[in-house]
Amino acid sequence: QTGAELLFEVFSQRHERGSTIVTSNLPFEDWTSVFGAERLTGALLDRLTHHVQILEMNGESYRLKQSRARRRKGIEKAGDEPPHDPETGEINDS
Template sequence: MVSRAYERQSLIITTNLPFESWTEVCGSERLTGAMLDRLTHRVHIIEANGASYRLEQSRKRLARQKIKR
């Protein structure tokens, strides 16, 4: 998939894993290196750090439930 899209079309990949951990998922250091080389060429990396939106919503919902009791 990455090879077909490389320099032909846009590709969006989301993950919560740092690049260092990709080898564990892909299995091959060589394959992972080649894939990351293509993915990081002319790339925009956006890191989203901060509080979890879902966790905050869960806490608010739990607080509302406690008030109703």
């Protein structure tokens, strides 16, 4: 099974049986590009958004904010964290 099929299975089993919290940085309209199958994504979102409370939050990344604060204070020491891009927070392999 693909990741989308497994996630659909989880949502199907949890539907109307218990609470489920999902976080994503993608709007629903972009989920098809991640899961691939439009029909499966639609069914998944149908179950996920039934009897739901959606909280949309917009703002700066807390990790990025903390990273910038450490850099400004000069606290960050070499070797404390893997090398990362200070703007995106992505870890660099080199």
